[in-house]
Amino acid sequence: MSDLVLFWHRNDLRILDSVGLAQACHSAARVIGVFCFDRSILSREDIAPARVVYMLGCLKALAEDYRQAGSQLLFVDGDPVDRIPQLAATLKAKAVYWHHDVEPYSQIRDEQVSTALKAHNIQVHTNWDRLLHDPTTIRTGNKQPYSVYSPFWRNWNSQPKPAPVEVKLPKSELTPAEIQALTQLPTIDLPTATELGFTWAAPLIFEPGTTAAAQQLVTFCHDSIYQYDEQRNYPAISGTSGMSAALKFGTIGIRTVWAATTAAVTAANSETALAGITTWQQELAWREFYQQALYHFPSLAQGPYRDHFKQFPWVNDKTQFKAWCEGKTGYPIVDAAMRQLNQTGWMHNRCRMIVASFLTKDLIINWQWGEKYFMQTLIDGDLAANNGGWQWSASSGMDPKPLRIFNPYTQAQKFDQDANYIRKWVPELKSVDTKMILSGDLLPLTRHQVGYPLPIVDHSIQQRLFKELYASVK
Numbered sequence: 059m060s061d062l063v064l065f066w067h068r069n070d071l072r073i074l075d076s077v078g079l080a081q082a083c084h085s086a087a088r089v090i091g092v093f094c095f096d097r098s099i100l101s102r103e104d105i106a107p108a109r110v111v112y113m114l115g116c117l118k119a120l121a122e123d124y125r126q127a128g129s130q131l132l133f134v135d136g137d138p139v140d141r142i143p144q145l146a147a148t149l150k151a152k153a154v155y156w157h158h159d160v161e162p163y164s165q166i167r168d169e170q171v172s173t174a175l176k177a178h179n180i181q182v183h184t185n186w187d188r189l190l191h192d193p194t195t196i197r198t199g200n201k202q203p204y205s206v207y208s209p210f211w212r213n214w215n216s217q218p219k220p221a222p223v224e225v226k227l228p229k230s231e232l233t234p235a236e237i238q239a240l241t242q243l244p245t246i247d248l249p250t251a252t253e254l255g256f257t258w259a260a261p262l263i264f265e266p267g268t269t270a271a272a273q274q275l276v277t278f279c280h281d282s283i284y285q286y287d288e289q290r291n292y293p294a295i296s297g298t299s300g301m302s303a304a305l306k307f308g309t310i311g312i313r314t315v316w317a318a319t320t321a322a323v324t325a326a327n328s329e330t331a332l333a334g335i336t337t338w339q340q341e342l343a344w345r346e347f348y349q350q351a352l353y354h355f356p357s358l359a360q361g362p363y364r365d366h367f368k369q370f371p372w373v374n375d376k377t378q379f380k381a382w383c384e385g386k387t388g389y390p391i392v393d394a395a396m397r398q399l400n401q402t403g404w405m406h407n408r409c410r411m412i413v414a415s416f417l418t419k420d421l422i423i424n425w426q427w428g429e430k431y432f433m434q435t436l437i438d439g440d441l442a443a444n445n446g447g448w449q450w451s452a453s454s455g456m457d458p459k460p461l462r463i464f465n466p467y468t469q470a471q472k473f474d475q476d477a478n479y480i481r482k483w484v485p486e487l488k489s490v491d492t493k494m495i496l497s498g499d500l501l502p503l504t505r506h507q508v509g510y511p512l513p514i515v516d517h518s519i520q521q522r523l524f525k526e527l528y529a530s531v532k
């Protein structure tokens with residue numbers, strides 16, 4: 059029997075605090091990592107160049123971590139249903155390990171890979187790792203999955219949380235015969251973004267890799283977490299963790315993240331500090347809420363959760379959609395946010411809610427257009443969180459409040475009082491009076507003089523129209 063097993067990395071680009079990798083290391087003398095460049099994912103229309111570059115950075119760091127442990131991370135290119143069993147059979151691996159994924163595509167693919175491996179008499183071991191509580195364990199009193207966040211949070215929060223997992227990767231050198239066998243396979247060197255067909259020239263907003271993710275967590279939990287409750291809604295200040303890309307690609311284990319929050323509780327010295335930690339833990343629970351939702355309701359990925367939204371008569375004006383994408387709607391807070399997204403690949407959560415409300419309730423454009431544009435641009439683009447955020451904003455999702463409509467001016471006045479965020483991303487407005495920027499009382503002449511567009515729609519008219527259309531399908 060072979061002494062070698064493979065660990066197939068996907069959205070878990072780390073060695074530390076990895077449930078499946080720990081199990082793999084207990085089961086065999088040698089553990090080799092593998093990552094497959096899945097062309098059916100990379101050729102989708104909704105892949106963001108910034109996300110690909112970030113992922114490649116994480117893979118480079120992971121390969122180095124394997125090398126330092128005396129093992130290696132292999133890269134293969136193509137359909138994982140062929141490549142993973144091919145690699146495992148070539149190396150005569152006794153088993154392949156991986157972590158579950160909630161996305162519908164991944165579940166079907168994993169089933170096929172599993173069947174192919176078993177046909178080669180290679181064992182398959184799978185674990186939940188991405189979530190503190192796997193989606194099958196948090197249920198309502200009637201044993202149903204949750205579709206409302208608040209009771210989910212209460213149940214989720216009441217459960218004991220798992221501790222970080224220790225992983226001791228064994229020294230795992232390949233034999234000369236195995237190295238020779240590998241030459242028959244399409245294993246590749248780590249490709250560049252250009253080789254994969256993507257271009258992202260700007261510096262990454264977050265440094266990829268496990269060291270950077272760990273440092274970010276330490277920095278956040280040392281300071282900002284205590285003010286999170288008060289500061290998280292202000293896009294001009296850096297009051298949030300910036301950990302979404304690291305959590306998306308799993309460069310940090312969720313158990314490690316949770317342990318850092320409980321350590322912060324011990325160090326907290328005020329009610330405000332404790333409130334900050336709880337609010338941040340609630341965001342981690344939102345992440346898990348949307349993942350369990352997608353797992354139990356895979357049709358969320360295809361369309362609205364609420365049936366009546368399937369008939370919603372969206373206006374879908376392409377010119378207005380283009381103006382929204384480019385940050386040229388004439389609404390300063392919306393434009394600032396869209397330009398932040400286009401230039402950095404990231405957008406503050408408050409602004410994600412503002413621009414999503416604007417697209418769906420002011421422009422009356424199908425939320426799925428916005429969902430796709432976000433996936434095409436976000437460094438942290440994640441099907442479950444993005445779909446959840448868009449359906450929440452469009453009122454087509456699980457949120458029990460159906461008609462939430464954000465007024466972009468009120469939002470700016472509340473959350474960007476000095477217009478610092480707006481001025482940073484919409485430099486045309488740098489010298490314009492703050493009150494004028496925030497109230498929308500920007501005269502057409504001023505707009506013309508500074509080169510800033512007129513509003514493409516009237517918020518109060520559109521708000522009425524949306525309500526009428528909503529009533530017509532309800």
Ligand SMILES: Cc1cc2nc3c(=O)[nH]c(=O)nc-3n(C[C@H](O)[C@H](O)[C@H](O)COP(=O)(O)OP(=O)(O)OC[C@H]3O[C@@H](n4cnc5c(N)ncnc54)[C@H](O)[C@@H]3O)c2cc1C
Binds near residue numbers: 299301303344410445
């Ligand atoms: C329309 C819309 C689209 C979104 N698309 C995505 C997406 O593609 N990927 C993504 O990770 N988040 C998405 N979010 C959620 C949220 O905006 C980001 O997670 C957050 O802005 C990331 O910044 P941060 O890491 O500093 O967050 P923090 O405020 O520090 O929160 C900590 C972590 O909790 C999780 N989280 C926070 N808020 C949410 C939320 N509402 N839903 C799910 N998880 C959350 C994230 O993993 C985040 O890193 C979206 C929200 C909206 C309204």
